[in-house]
Amino acid sequence: MPTQTIEITPDIIAKHNVTMSEYGEIKKILGREPNLTELGIFSVMWSEHCSYKNSKNVLKLLPKEGKRILVKAGEENAGVVDIGDGYVIAFKIESHNHPSAIEPFQGAATGVGGILRDIFTMGARPIACMDSLRFGKIDSAPGSDAAHTKHLLTGVVAGIAHYGNCMGIPTIGGEVYFDESYEGNPLVNAFALGLAKKEEIVKAKAEGIGNAVLYLGAATGRDGMGGASFASKDLTEESQKDRPAVQVGDPFLQKLLLEAVLELLKTDCVVGIQDMGAAGLTCSTCETASRGNTGIEIDVAQVPQRETGMVPYEIMLSESQERMLVIIKKGREHEAKRIFEKWDLHAEEIGKVTGDGMMRVKENGVTVSEIPAKRLADDAPVYVREEKEPEYLKKAQSFDPKTLFSKTGDLNAALLKLLDSPTIASKEWVYEQYDHMVRTNTTVLPGSDASVIRIKGTNKSVAISVDCNSTYCYLDPYEGGKIAVAEAARNVACSGAEPLSVTNCLNFGNPHNPEIFWQLKKSIEGMRDACLMFDTPVSGGNVSLYNQNPKGAIDPTPTIGMVGLIEGRDPVTSFFKKEGDVIILLGKTKEELGGSEFLKTLFNVKSGLPPRLDLKEAKKLNDLLIALAKKGFLKSAHDCAEGGLAVALAESCISNRGREIGAVVNVTTDHLSNEAFLFSESQSRVVISVDPANLKAVEELIKPNIQYEIIGKVGGDRLQINKLIEAPVAVLSHAWRNAIKRRMEVATA
Amino acid sequence: MKFGVVVFPGSNCDHDCYHVLKHVLGQETDFVWHKEREISKYDCIVVPGGFSYGDYLRTGAIARFSPVMESVQKHAEKGKLVIGICNGFQILTESGLLPGALLRNRSLKFICRNVNIRVENTDSPFTRKINKSAVLKIPIAHGEGNYYADEATLADLKKNDQILVRYCDEKGLTGDTANPNGSLESIAGICNKKRNVFGLMPHPERASERELGSVDGIGIFKSILEMN
Numbered sequence: 001m002p003t004q005t006i007e008i009t010p011d012i013i014a015k016h017n018v019t020m021s022e023y024g025e026i027k028k029i030l031g032r033e034p035n036l037t038e039l040g041i042f043s044v045m046w047s048e049h050c051s052y053k054n055s056k057n058v059l060k061l062l063p064k065e066g067k068r069i070l071v072k073a074g075e076e077n078a079g080v081v082d083i084g085d086g087y088v089i090a091f092k093i094e095s096h097n098h099p100s101a102i103e104p105f106q107g108a109a110t111g112v113g114g115i116l117r118d119i120f121t122m123g124a125r126p127i128a129c130m131d132s133l134r135f136g137k138i139d140s141a142p143g144s145d146a147a148h149t150k151h152l153l154t155g156v157v158a159g160i161a162h163y164g165n166c167m168g169i170p171t172i173g174g175e176v177y178f179d180e181s182y183e184g185n186p187l188v189n190a191f192a193l194g195l196a197k198k199e200e201i202v203k204a205k206a207e208g209i210g211n212a213v214l215y216l217g218a219a220t221g222r223d224g225m226g227g228a229s230f231a232s233k234d235l236t237e238e239s240q241k242d243r244p245a246v247q248v249g250d251p252f253l254q255k256l257l258l259e260a261v262l263e264l265l266k267t268d269c270v271v272g273i274q275d276m277g278a279a280g281l282t283c284s285t286c287e288t289a290s291r292g293n294t295g296i297e298i299d300v301a302q303v304p305q306r307e308t309g310m311v312p313y314e315i316m317l318s319e320s321q322e323r324m325l326v327i328i329k330k331g332r333e334h335e336a337k338r339i340f341e342k343w344d345l346h347a348e349e350i351g352k353v354t355g356d357g358m359m360r361v362k363e364n365g366v367t368v369s370e371i372p373a374k375r376l377a378d379d380a381p382v383y384v385r386e387e388k389e390p391e392y393l394k395k396a397q398s399f400d401p402k403t404l405f406s407k408t409g410d411l412n413a414a415l416l417k418l419l420d421s422p423t424i425a426s427k428e429w430v431y432e433q434y435d436h437m438v439r440t441n442t443t444v445l446p447g448s449d450a451s452v453i454r455i456k457g458t459n460k461s462v463a464i465s466v467d468c469n470s471t472y473c474y475l476d477p478y479e480g481g482k483i484a485v486a487e488a489a490r491n492v493a494c495s496g497a498e499p500l501s502v503t504n505c506l507n508f509g510n511p512h513n514p515e516i517f518w519q520l521k522k523s524i525e526g527m528r529d530a531c532l533m534f535d536t537p538v539s540g541g542n543v544s545l546y547n548q549n550p551k552g553a554i555d556p557t558p559t560i561g562m563v564g565l566i567e568g569r570d571p572v573t574s575f576f577k578k579e580g581d582v583i584i585l586l587g588k589t590k591e592e593l594g595g596s597e598f599l600k601t602l603f604n605v606k607s608g609l610p611p612r613l614d615l616k617e618a619k620k621l622n623d624l625l626i627a628l629a630k631k632g633f634l635k636s637a638h639d640c641a642e643g644g645l646a647v648a649l650a651e652s653c654i655s656n657r658g659r660e661i662g663a664v665v666n667v668t669t670d671h672l673s674n675e676a677f678l679f680s681e682s683q684s685r686v687v688i689s690v691d692p693a694n695l696k697a698v699e700e701l702i703k704p705n706i707q708y709e710i711i712g713k714v715g716g717d718r719l720q721i722n723k724l725i726e727a728p729v730a731v732l733s734h735a736w737r738n739a740i741k742r743r744m745e746v747a748t749a
Numbered sequence: 750m751k752f753g754v755v756v757f758p759g760s761n762c763d764h765d766c767y768h769v770l771k772h773v774l775g776q777e778t779d780f781v782w783h784k785e786r787e788i789s790k791y792d793c794i795v796v797p798g799g800f801s802y803g804d805y806l807r808t809g810a811i812a813r814f815s816p817v818m819e820s821v822q823k824h825a826e827k828g829k830l831v832i833g834i835c836n837g838f839q840i841l842t843e844s845g846l847l848p849g850a851l852l853r854n855r856s857l858k859f860i861c862r863n864v865n866i867r868v869e870n871t872d873s874p875f876t877r878k879i880n881k882s883a884v885l886k887i888p889i890a891h892g893e894g895n896y897y898a899d900e901a902t903l904a905d906l907k908k909n910d911q912i913l914v915r916y917c918d919e920k921g922l923t924g925d926t927a928n929p930n931g932s933l934e935s936i937a938g939i940c941n942k943k944r945n946v947f948g949l950m951p952h953p954e955r956a957s958e959r960e961l962g963s964v965d966g967i968g969i970f971k972s973i974l975e976m977n
Contacts, residue, residue, distance in 0.1 A: 165800075165892075168761020168762070255803075443962075
């Protein structure tokens with residue numbers, strides 16, 4: 001029976017965010033009252049972050065099965081997908097929103113660190129990172145705090161660069177999106193992908209009674225104890241002193257951990273391995289035991305500590321960075337230690353695997369906590385939350401964009417304004433701070449629809465896109481969820497890759513609000529339908545709820561990370577290549593300006609019905625793009641997204657820095673308004689360019705599948721669209737390339 | 750030729766250099782651990798990019814004290830070849846094998862992008878196979894690449910033709926807008942007086958294969974091979 005005698009009062013229970021009914025469940029599991037350490041352990045394992053108790057019920061709607069899926073969502077630290085010839089990829093996207101809001105540099109840095117540990121503890125060497133970042137507006141406006149937002153953007157980007165660059169893992173792209181709903185609620189979703197041979201994948205489980213439990217990496221401190229921090233005051237007098245407010249990352253230490261762990265996994269002395277991320281030692285011990293159907297026993301006195309006077313409660317709940325738990329076969333501990341010493345790392349044996357199914361924590365041999373591991377890890381309560389269509393929705397959807405057309409003004413100016421809008425503009429200012437080329441695999445650099453990395457020694461490449469238009473999700477979460485998946489799939493297909501699988505990061509407000517929960521559920525339903533159509537199952541991800549501050553909740557943001565495969569050919573990029581190439585528009589433009597960047601940028605209006613997506617058409621288009629790429633017909637392919645056809649054409653002209661080239665196009669406008677013709681965000685449209693010599697063969701492939709139009713030719717130094725747009729590419733390029741830079745570097749401009 | 754690619758804790762371009770030498774150029778190449786002292790079998794030592802020892806204190810400042818760097822000093826004294834790329838260049842200046850220092854970029858930000866460099870001098874084992882004044886498209890990726898030397902050192906560098914590459918624009922013109930990090934006189938790479946030690950900030954190993962968009966960097970490695 002654990003010792004420790006602090007009385008658990010309703011107040012203490014409430015401060016742990018544990019409800020009275022959950023407390024009752026805890027008592028039932030233990031057959032007695034928990035002590036404070038045990039309450040702390042339950043509170044973190046049963047938090048939304050670790051247990052998904054509010055979202056589990058809707059997450060199960062997502063398809064998780066597929067012929068290439070080797071490790072499914074939720075089974076391990078990251079999903080694993082088979083890419084053939086003995087190779088597999090492990091990938092995942094995860095949020096670090098709240099820490100980044102408080103301390104952007106370290107918050108973002110440790111977000112990258114955490115997702116990378118998830119990948120290499122699977123036995124895969126991380127080969128690429130991406131990020132989906134969302135901020136408030138960086139233009140000064142009444143009631144907004146652009147200066148603070150710029151501080152967040154600067155810090156987040158520098159933090160990602162600091163960690164990824166030092167680890168030597170390229171950050172090959174991603175997205176940066178600006179909207180007032182993220183003011184004070186920035187989103188930092190970090191994606192990482194690793195490569196392994198099929199047989200190299202390891203599981204995070206504790207098996208084999210008597211096997212050693214090793215603690216590896218940084219010493220444990222009082223950092224990252226978050227909401228539970230109050231308790232330390234109750235426990236010791238001195239503990240509040242020197243407690244860092246946020247976790248601090250050490251990418252150099254993690255680089256050593258990475259190399260040591262991958263070297264260790266080449267031996268066969270490892271039974272299981274898990275990162276100590278959220279809920280630290282607590283989560284890693286009970287989850288490994290639960291997966292192995294065993295028990296685990298550790299002594300916290302053996303845990304390396306960087307502060308004095310830490311009590312078991314603090315050691316178990318600490319979220320200090322760069323720590324791992326490794327289960328080593330009995331008698332082989334010295335082999336592991338030799339490798340760690342080579343890398344100047346410290347490993348400590350802190351316990352062993354047991355056969356009684358208990359997660360037992362001791363302090364100098366005295367039991368301080370004893371909980372059935374499986375019940376703690378897997379039996380968190382699951383809630384079915386109330387849902388309700390939001391009040392704002394009907395009115396917002398019924399808005400007619402045409403009512404604003406009298407104020408559109410000059411269309412050339414409108415195009416320039418859109419290219420200058422930070423959401424659309426070039427993200428060079430961001431990605432040039434990331435080492436996106438290290439490891440010499442990046443064959444499509446940031447700035448195309450998808451980024452692509454080659455797999456050395458094979459004829460394979462992996463294309464990755466992270467995407468979500470959260471305005472669409474705000475105005476129609478079902479359609480928005482569908483579109484997020486479809487656009488990510490289309491981006492990947494534009495590079496010539498076959499979409500394989502999805503990881504997602506579901507960023508929403510407080511799920512106790514029925515309107516928020518409705519957004520969550522509808523978005524998931526949309527994602528489900530799209531994932532089924534594209535045959536891209538969800539292999540993992542995470543959920544981040546409670547993204548709101550007194551000003552309100554963020555727009556629903558189900559970020560999609562889509563991974564695709566290219567075999568035996570070069571990837572396709574999004575920019576025009578050569579004078580005389582023929583430009584073709586695939587897909588049909590409709591009068592769809594609801595939720596568009598055009599309305600947001602020109603009129604500051606976030607209303608209207610967002611574009612409708614026909615999943616069958618979207619799938620046909622992707623298949624066509626892949627078929628064209630396979631034949632080597634695509635000189636360029638660029639998705640029409642925010643800003644519509646006009647922005648897509650402009651970007652194809654200007655996105656190859658130093659090699660900008662013009663285009664002259666004439667498109668049938670049907671009955672469309674000029675605004676919609678140029679800026680409508682109708683889905684499933686792609687601008688491609690092809691060699692005129694291949695035109696006939698290209699048309700033969702397109703004709704049976706997709707509505708299309710030959711719209712013009714690449715060449716010259718101006719972009720001309722019908723009689724509506726005529727602008728020098730140099731002017732377009734300048735607006736697009738300097739939009740973020742000029743806002744961020746005001747003082748030096 | 751036999752190449753040794755040094756691996757410090759925190760090196761991260763070691764694999765990239767190894768890949769080009771071993772797989773693209775088919776040369777005998779080994780990784781050399783930072784605790785190793787015996788390097789006499791190598792003709793050329795590559796000090797690769799990365800964040801050696803986390804670059805704590807100052808870039809390259811800790812690496813210079815490593816056991817392997819003692820041997821690299823002796824290796825250089827014998828007239829054998831040493832090339833330091835990016836963090837490797839920083840380590841070579843810290844250890845006194847090359848003059849000057851690399852300061853923080855003028856923008857105070859890490860910069861990763863393709864830049865152009867002009868070959869200023871082909872009388873070196875590292876540039877002999879490249880045409881003089883050739884413009885090479887090669888990426889940079891660093892936070893501290895702003896080359897600095899005092900006036901006397903700069904005069905020396907010029908007098909002895911030690912400046913091997915300068916940042917320039919696509920047409921080969923140097924100037925402020927084509928200088929990505931604020932380097933003194935647009936200096937991107939220098940050699941020592943004996944011309945057997947070369948350091949540069951751009952990454953030729955990232956521009957040595959068609960798939961990566963430029964093969965302009967391979968000339969530097971091919972020049973080294975001409976030793977035979």
